[in-house]
Amino acid sequence: MHGIVLRLGLATLGALALAASFPDLGWWPMAYVALGALWLSLTRASAWGGFFYGWIFGTVFMLPHVWWAHEAVGPVPWVALSIASGLFYGLFGAGWVHVHRSGLTRGSVWLGALAFALLWTGMEALRSMVPFGGFPWGRVAFSQLDSTVASFAWIGGAPFTSFAAALVGALLGVAVESLLKRRLIVAIAAPLAGIAVVVSGLFVPLDGQATTGTLRVGVVQGNVPNEGLDAFSQAREVTRNHRDGTLALMDDAPGTLDLLLWPENSSDYDPRTDEESRALVTEAAQAADAPLLLGTNDYSPPEGRYNSMLLWSPDGAVMDSYSKQRPAPFAEYIPIRDIARRFSPEVDRVQTDVLAGEGPATVALPVTDLGRTVTLGTVICFEVAYDRIVTDAVAAGAEIVLVPTNNASFGETAESTQQLAMSRLRAIETGRATVQASTVGVSAMIDPRGRVLEETGLFTAEQMHATLPLRDGITPAVRFRLVWEWAPLLGALALVGTAITRRLGQRYEW
Incomplete structure (x- = not known):
């Protein structure tokens, strides 16, 4: 004994x-x-x-x-x-x-x-x-x-x-x-x-040196009311917060941006179908004079919805998009719903299941100063925890990795900083500068060695901008994934x- x-x-x-x-x-x-x-x-x-x-x-x-x-x-x-x-x-x-x-x-x-x-x-x-x-x-x-x-x-x-x-x-x-x-x-x-x-x-x-140029990125953390899952009910306020954050970012005079980045769920009402959201995101893209990558929900499929990132031009057109390929079970979709409901009625908050998109997790960004298109890795939220989603994106040509996320449901816990650690590891693994952009924090700019260059607080409205290296080398971790x-x-x-x-x-x- x-x-x-x-x-x-x-x-x-x-x-x-x-x-x-x-x-x-x-x-x-x-x-x-x-x-x-x-x-x-x-x-x-x-x-x-x-x-x-x-x-x-x-x-x-x-x-x-x-x-x-x-x-x-x-x-x-x-x-x-x-x-x-x-x-x-x-x-x-x-x-x-x-x-x-x-x-x-x-x-x-x-x-x-x-x-x-x-x-x-x-x-x-x-x-x-x-x-x-x-x-x-x-x-x-x-x-x-x-x-x-x-x-x-x-x-x-x-x-x-x-x-x-x-x-x-x-x-x-x-x-x-x-x-x-x-x-x-x-x-x-x-x-x-x-x-x-x-x-x-x-x-x-x-190695953290640029090999294919640099990208000037602005990030807006608009903030969300700290109300757990009820934060999702504040969708229009969240979008306005990110519009306002964009205006504040540009007042900080970062110079010309190549990309403006908003997080996952920053415009839950799809700007392709909702006029108010369209006006807000277009205003932000025009203020930045740069394409805006933003998170939204696509309810067009009859059997569910997609958790998507849209690359939105200053003239209000969709340039490219990516839909999350690994929705979170019991959070974005409910497997065995009848059984799960016996353990928690919270599962019925998810009334429309998120469908799996198709990879790789990339979008194509035309960059005028480079005279070419840059492939962006767009790994949404919990996808950063899955090796192949990140490494497949880099193998498909991503020169930088972006991790738009929404941590509003997790309050003042360590979930966001745990996710930041994953983003830092992905930077080292892929040899790519990595940006974590959250609705509420922690958002961060990370160099290809995994070092945090700048980060925001939790449940704050903040903005960041940085010139980040673009890289095309393939690490052993990616090559032999x-x-x-x-x-x-x-x-x-x-x-x-x-x-x-x-x-x-x-x-x-x-």
Whole structure:
């Protein structure tokens, strides 16, 4: 019983440490402590015990991490999301115990640490895919933006960054375990190896120089009443706020702009069909004397609606558009509605489901001073959490990445800063300047190295402008995106399958 309590305590404290590594606290070294604690909690567990401790770890981590879900839709969906996400950590725990007990890594703690990191990365890949398209929030890579480990995203995106962080955590667990067993050489060597992993991030060749010119971008954060989901009822006020913000931006004399950017849902009434919205957005584009990229809803399909970004010219014409290809389940569309309604009546706020658009997430912007068309990556809101949506956009020619988003439903929580960490990682991963534009904040200008150049506050009306580099180089993370998407998951499944087969063979060996 004492051992069970100790392992349960380690799993719980490790989960809280992992939550502390993410924004708003952002204590990124705590991710290594968390994974080291998880290693120790699983050391002598059975497979079912590994599942249980992993599930506890995942659930306790997700409860504070996605507190913003409680703010948006209440306690029951928040708890259900946390428990369901925790199941994936339970699968990780059971899989690791099978590998550990099968003898595949016997005699080499280094192989054990590598296997632990591979299984962790594979688990994150799995929960980024299923169910309902997956939920990538909380990947350990998104906690590492102020660490040198974040540089590994240039090589292999979020998967390689998570692998490196998990490896450091496993090595920390190895060090503590070896110290308790008085294996002093390993107890000293393991943390040194972990430090070497962290330091090696300094040698990744990040480059932020423009290669195809520059783009002068103005961003308007018009602000939305802080009323949770009821903020959507203020659609016309929101559009007027962004028009007013545009006028304030131009009074700040940024000079000539190539692009004016408004966030997702900045004009919920489609300016193509609503005269008042048309007048407001056209006035803004004319004031900026530049095309305006704005978020709206397209209700033209009879079976639903699209969450779209429109590139609007100063003369009131649509130049290009993109519709969100990965709508958020239980937020923008309701799968299994009859069942979901039993847990929360909030699902019926979504009366018209958002339909999936078709990629890639790009629009074409003519830039007079460059004498050519610039391809913009237009990743809408939660799409920034999904690797392939971003990397496919860059592979399709995007020279800059824009992340228009609406965080109004999440109040004063860390949801917006968690999303900012994702946008920063995408900048490193793709080698592209990235702009996060929110209705309420946090909005930010990010250079191709992932450094924040300027950011706004939360629930404020603010404007920004900057000249950002355009780039056309393809990073290894983008070039080998299919490998990084599937290799961790397939490798983890193969490792666990081999371990289970080996254990079954040992059990029935005569």
